[in-house]
Amino acid sequence: MLNIKAKTRSFIIVCGVVLIIFYIEYSNRKEDEHFAANAEYTIGKVSKITKRGGHRTTSISRIIEYKYYYKGKWISDHGPLEKELGEVRNGAPIIDAYYAVKYDPSNLSSSKILITSRPITRNVAFKSYTKMYGEIESINPTYPGYIRINAAYTFKGERYKVETILHKDSLPCGTLDECKESKRIKLFVSDNFPYFTDLFYKSSNRQHLQ
Structure with a gap:
């Protein structure tokens, strides 16, 4: 009688473990399917x-x-x-x-x-891009000869921001005073990765990302 009870208990435990394993595998598969879709x-x-x-x-x-x-x-x-x-x-x-x-x-x-063989470089990001204008939120001189610009832009209904540091002679909006007056700046936005703009890569502190 004791052997039967012991065997029954063992059988129930084994069945429970198997059910748990099946449930975990099923849940993981459903999560993977949901993620993929x-x-x-x-x-x-x-x-x-x-x-x-x-x-x-x-x-x-x-x-x-x-x-x-x-x-x-x-x-x-x-x-x-x-x-x-x-x-x-x-x-x-x-x-x-x-x-x-x-x-x-x-x-x-x-x-x-x-993790691909190489990170996202400028060439990868700009295989396809859109030209547009962004709004200058702030523009001020930084270290000698350079200007820090904070701009915002809307792409496909989403709002993005970019900070860039450019030489004072290469501002897309003209001189510092002209940029302050116009309050807008020309930029190219990556179609596949709209966080990336040409201003992002042109910034003096991001030349290593080229």
Whole structure:
């Protein structure tokens, strides 16, 4: 009698474990399907590579910490350093470099950074672009010979901002006084990554991103 009870208890435990495993796999599959059906693309910036808690520091135990741009805010997230199912890892991530990020707008904690062989360069961003004018929010001299400009622009219904530092003789809006008077500035906006403009890349502090 005791053996029957023990076997019954063991059978129930095994069935419970199997059901839990099936439920987890089913939930993960549904989440993956939802992500694939609803995901959109934006740009992200690698912040740092850190170790997972309680593990030795190996490539498997490390994660990529990054932030991605969404409606004027930077959302922090992380992903595995090594390639896993659904992840793109075609190169070594570069700290402070920009990559494409796939995210779920209905669940901002669900995102994947696409580590391609190279980060997003100016040539990649501007394979397709739109010419337009932005509004100058502030424009002031900074270090000798250079002007800091903060501008805003609307692209496909979304509002974006860009800060750039340009030489005083290469302002797209003319002289400093002319720019202050017109309060607008010409810019080229990347169609695929509208956070990026020509002013972003022309800035004296971003020449390394060319």
